[in-house]
Amino acid sequence: MKVFTQSVNFNADKDLIKYVEKKANQLVKFHDKIVDAEVFLKVQNTSDKENKIIEIKLNIPGSELIVKRETKTFEEGINLAIDSLKRQLKKSKEKTRDSLIS
Structure with a gap:
């Protein structure tokens, strides 16, 4: 599977991308x-501790699944x-x- 990773407002290091x-x-x-x-990794310029935004869009035949999370660390x-x-x-x-069954 091909994974496209984009970092917004910062440069992601190789370890994070891996x-x-x-x-x-x-x-x-x-x-x-x-x-x-x-995968979109974003850093919001706020004073909140939870300023890391992770958005993942999965393309599957017939639809796409999108998940967005806001946390303290990208890994979390x-x-x-x-x-x-x-x-x-x-x-x-x-x-x-x-x-398929019905």
């Missing part, structure tokens, strides 16, 4: 037809977003399976 790709590639276990993933946000996408992928696959 982390994003590693986590995103785990989603293939839950849905075998994922086309690609677009990526983990939360990936967990959320796993649940969405399972639901999506169940819907597909149900529509």
Whole structure:
């Protein structure tokens, strides 16, 4: 699966990009037809501690799944977003399976 990572308002280091790709590639276990993933890492210029925004858009045939999280660290946000996408992928696959059966 191809993972496109974009950092907004800062330069992401190689370790963070590798982390994003590693986590995103785990989603293939839950849905075998994922086309690609677009990951946006943003830093908001606020005084809030939770100023890191992670947005992941997964393209699957027939739809796209989008998750957005705002957290203190990118790693935490990526983990939360990936967990959320796993649940969405399972639901999506169940819907597909149900529509094939009926």
